[in-house]
Amino acid sequence: MAKPNVQQIRFLEDLKLFVIEVMSSFDIWSKQQLTSLSYVKLGVLRKNATQRHGVTRWKRGVKAPKHIHEVDVVDLHPRLLFEDWKPYAAWVLHHEFVHALGYFAHDSAFRTLEQLWPSKKSSKMGSKFTEMLRREKATWLWVCPKCKKEFPRQKQGNGRYMCKTCKCALDDVPMTASQ
Ligand SMILES: [Zn+2]
Numbered sequence: 001m002a003k004p005n006v007q008q009i010r011f012l013e014d015l016k017l018f019v020i021e022v023m024s025s026f027d028i029w030s031k032q033q034l035t036s037l038s039y040v041k042l043g044v045l046r047k048n049a050t051q052r053h054g055v056t057r058w059k060r061g062v063k064a065p066k067h068i069h070e071v072d073v074v075d076l077h078p079r080l081l082f083e084d085w086k087p088y089a090a091w092v093l094h095h096e097f098v099h100a101l102g103y104f105a106h107d108s109a110f111r112t113l114e115q116l117w118p119s120k121k122s123s124k125m126g127s128k129f130t131e132m133l134r135r136e137k138a139t140w141l142w143v144c145p146k147c148k149k150e151f152p153r154q155k156q157g158n159g160r161y162m163c164k165t166c167k168c169a170l171d172d173v174p175m176t177a178s179q
């Protein structure tokens with residue numbers, strides 16, 4: 001949805017080449033499919049998106065997409081486009097490329113193809129990425145007075161939330177720049 005800047009475009013192009021190269025080693029996708037992936041336009045999500053880390057958007061008016069030529073753009077979260085998150089960015093782009101190749105639902109056929117991605121560790125970075133986005137947006141930390149576990153949130157909890165482990169109400173601590 002947002003417009004990528006020059007660095008983001010460069011990062012996305014590198015990432016695309018890398019993902020296609022890895023996919024070419026699976027012996028599942030034809031040369032033609034891999035070539036059409038290389039023409040898929042990449043963009044970025046709005047930076048305040050937290051739920052989605054990547055999305056495949058279809059061309060306007062396409063109701064039941066069947067073909068990769070009906071892909072409008074694949075958008076990735078802009079915070080993914082840094083070296084530290086590259087393994088996860090590659091995993092997300094691969095996920096979107098499986099959609100682009102005609103697998104729309106997260107069904108078992110989709111999951112089988114998704115799992116061909118060789119780095120299992122990358123998929124597990126997703127929850128860390130979500131946590132990082134949450135922390136960046138948070139203005140309050142809900143802190144357990146007993147075990148000190150922190151829950152970054154946008155609103156105060158006002159004593160309404162409990163630590164599941166310790167069964168005591170969480171304290172509201174304002175976020176500061178240092179956190
Ligand atoms: Zn998906």
Ligand SMILES: [Zn+2]
Pocket residue numbers: 144145146147148149163164165166167
């Ligand atoms: Zn606790």
